[in-house]
Amino acid sequence: MKTFSSYSQVLACVGQEVAVSDWITITQEQIQLFADATGDQQWIHVDPERAAKGPFGAPIAHGFLTLSLLPRFFESSFRIEGARMGVNYGLNKVRFTSPVPVNSRLRGRLTLQQAEMLEPDGLQMTWLVTVEREGGDKPVCVAESLTRNYGAAV
Secondary structure: OEEEOOHHHHHOOOOOEEEEOOOEEOOHHHHHHHHHHHOOOOHHHHOHHHHHOOOOOOOEOOHHHHHHOHHHHHHHHEEEOOOOEEEEEEEEEEEOOOOOEOOOEEEEEEEEEEEEEEOOOEEEEEEEEEEEEOOOOOOOEEEEEEEEEEOOOO
């Protein structure tokens, strides 16, 4: 895990890959819980028997389930000492570039594209998050994520 002791250290990393997250395994239970929470019960996600005969040979995770893992990727990749709060501010662009079969292991590569100070004690960061599937030949998701942190030293 990368640890920053100030916003200045974060600002110095603009244009660089800052961290790579821990791996997360996507289970059928997670997929079902996400389907229940969102109402997206499409068979390709929640019917393992039917999905086994489908185009991917197994159930696949919802794209938005993959996207919802971004905070976990951030949490396991870096921290800013003294920050009392971090929030998701939004997304500029998201693409789901490859399916995520059940039991896949995913991780995020975090590249800091932009960072700017917010008065009085905040920092807004724009991250390129590339979500990789272990053994996959291309990313499963590429997202430009905006986050804000408040309270750390400049």
